[in-house]
Amino acid sequence: xxxxxxxxxxxxxxxxxxxxxxxxxxxxxxxxxxxxxxxxxxxxxxxxxxxxxxxxxxxxxxxxxxxxxxxxxxxxxxxxxxxxxxxxxxxxxxxxxxxxxxxxxxxxxxxxxxxxxxxxxxxxxxxxxxxxxxxxxxxxxxxxxxxxxxxxxxxxxxxxxxxxxxxxxxxxxxxxxxxxxxxxxxxxxxxxxxxxxxxxxxxxxxxxxxxxxxxxxxxxxxxxxxxxxxxxxxxxxxxxxxxxxxxxxxxxxxxxxxxxxxxxxxxxxxxxxxxxxxxxxxxxxxxxxxxxxxxxxxxxxxxxxxxxxxxxxxxxxxxxxxxxxxxxxxxxxxxxxxxxxxxxxxxxx
Numbered sequence: 001x002x003x004x005x006x007x008x009x010x011x012x013x014x015x016x017x018x019x020x021x022x023x024x025x026x027x028x029x030x031x032x033x034x035x036x037x038x039x040x041x042x043x044x045x046x047x048x049x050x051x052x053x054x055x056x057x058x059x060x061x062x063x064x065x066x067x068x069x070x071x072x073x074x075x076x077x078x079x080x081x082x083x084x085x086x087x088x089x090x091x092x093x094x095x096x097x098x099x100x101x102x103x104x105x106x107x108x109x110x111x112x113x114x115x116x117x118x119x120x121x122x123x124x125x126x127x128x129x130x131x132x133x134x135x136x137x138x139x140x141x142x143x144x145x146x147x148x149x150x151x152x153x154x155x156x157x158x159x160x161x162x163x164x165x166x167x168x169x170x171x172x173x174x175x176x177x178x179x180x181x182x183x184x185x186x187x188x189x190x191x192x193x194x195x196x197x198x199x200x201x202x203x204x205x206x207x208x209x210x211x212x213x214x215x216x217x218x219x220x221x222x223x224x225x226x227x228x229x230x231x232x233x234x235x236x237x238x239x240x241x242x243x244x245x246x247x248x249x250x251x252x253x254x255x256x257x258x259x260x261x262x263x264x265x266x267x268x269x270x271x272x273x274x275x276x277x278x279x280x281x282x283x284x285x286x287x288x289x290x291x292x293x294x295x296x297x298x299x300x301x302x303x304x305x306x307x308x309x310x311x312x313x314x315x316x317x318x319x320x321x322x323x324x325x326x327x328x329x330x331x332x333x334x335x336x337x338x339x340x341x342x343x344x345x346x347x348x349x
Contacts, residue, residue, distance in 0.1 A: 035063040036089040036274045039075050042068035043214050044238065048294045049092075052278075052287050059281075062274050070212050071171055072097040079106045079264060086266045089275040096174040096327045096334075098130035098260050103331075108265040114276045117283035120301045130260030133282050134297035137314050138173065138257055139250035141231030143220060153251045154184055157229045158202055167208040167219050168229035170341045175334060176255060177230040178341065179325060183253055189329055192337060199345055209346055220246070232257075233310075237296025240313055250314050252321035259297070 040049060046066055053064035069075035072093040079088065079101060086106075093101070101107050107129040112118045118131055125132035140151055148161050157166060168177050178195040179188065181202075187194025207225050210216040213235045219225045228236075231248060239246040261282055263275045281287055288304035291297070298306045298317070306317060 034061075035065055036271065036278055037065045037067050037087060038090045038092070038278070039067040039069055039078065039088045040092040041071070041213055044234065045213070045295075048234065048291050051290050051294075052282055055287075056278055056281050060274070060277060062277075064278070073171065073174065076101050076104075076106070080104065083266070086264050088264045089267055089271050090278055091262045091264055092133065092259060093130075093262065094173060095130070095258050095260065095325075096331055098127070098262055099327045100331050101262070102127075102129040106265060108263040108267075108272060108275075110263065110279070111276065114273070115280045115283070117280050117301065120285075120303060121283060122300070122302070125258055125300050126260075130262045131279070131283065132258045132300035133261050134259050134288070134292055134295065134300055136257040136259050136295070136297050137233040137248075137250050137310075137319075138176070138255035139231050139233070139248055139314075140227065140229060141216075141220065141236045141246065141248050142227040143223070143245055144247050145245045146223060146226035151227070151247075151249050153249075154180060154253075157227065158205065160204070162205045162227060164205065164207045165226040166202070166205040166229050167210055167216065167225035167227065168202075168206065169210050169216065170338065170345070171211045172213070172216070172230055172232065173255075173257060174327075175330060175337050175341075176325065178337060179323075179330070180230075180253070180255065183323065189326055189333070192333065196340065196344060206345075233314075234295040234297060237294075237310075240296075240309075248313055250319075253323040254315070254319055254321050255325075256298075256319055256322045258300075 038049065038053065057063055067088055069078065075091060075093055076097045079086070079091070082088070083106060109128045110118055110131055118126065121131050140157070142151055146165065170178060178192065178199065181198035182188050182192055182195030185194040185198040208219055210219060213232060216228050217235055220228055233248065236246065236248055240248055261279055263272060263279060283301055285301050285303040288299035288301045292299045292304065293307045296307065296310050311317065
């Protein structure tokens with residue numbers, strides 16, 4: 001065989017290999033487009049999203065798989081670890097982690113042309129990388145049978161009658177309880193020393209510090225604590241009612257968390273398009289009503305009504321005295337606050 005014939009033979013063989021590779025790769029691409037992965041919290045949170053996932057599967061034929069995060073920070077850590085090869089398509093979190101994740105280049109911009117329901121969400125509840133699916137009340141959750149008085153305000157957490165009965169969290173909502181303590185002491189996230197001073201005065205009452213949503217509820221259900229000093233409504237909503245031993249209080253200054261949904265970047269066109277369809281469904285009024293009724297939240301889409309049960313639990317809508325946290329500042333300082341919390345609160349508890 002002449003050199004030219006050998007060259008032509010080599011080119012032909014290479015072309016066959018490339019063609020075969022493309023043929024073998026095609027099914028994998030199609031298979032990937034047949035499912036999306038939604039990363040969210042576990043437990044009761046899966047019940048909130050499951051009806052939406054089932055409708056999406058029925059309407060599109062695209063399967064929805066759940067990936068459980070212990071918290072928003074855990075979810076972001078997963079995205080950081082997978083940045084070179086993302087394994088998640090859609091992510092629910094909180095404002096602070098969306099802020100941090102977008103700065104880290106982990107998310108795709110939301111395109112209103114491809115997600116029409118995005119336009120229904122008020123501008124204050126959406127950004128380039130996250131759109132609110134609901135507003136989630138924060139407050140105090142407690143056992144009426146274990147607390148000798150009616151809790152009505154944040155300052156009640158410091159009442160001596162709650163000695164060794166209180167639990168709270170630094171991790172949930174990324175330091176918001178510390179920010180609250182600062183506000184009660186004449187400070188804010190801009191003067192966090194006031195928060196640490198206020199929390200130090202809580203030491204006799206503080207029995208446990210929880211890191212996750214399920215942990216906060218388990219501590220209350222077992223009676224290890226009588227009061228969850230930082231309560232997240234979707235965690236506790238199913239426990240509330242006229243004949244229950246549980247109660248939720250939302251004192252001023254009020255904290256109302258915007259819970260956004262985001263699309264993870266780097267997943268390819270087919271996955272991104274499927275993710276956009278899922279987000280579109282999540283923002284539809286019918287979906288918003290379903291989720292709010294299960295979670296006990298205020299829908300982000302104004303066309304969906306808040307559940308009647310929720311209206312009987314929280315102050316009248318629209319809520320006033322809502323404190324808007326400066327998440328850019330909090331994210332910049334969070335690691336330092338966390339280290340200080342471990343030394344001054346967690347260890348000395």
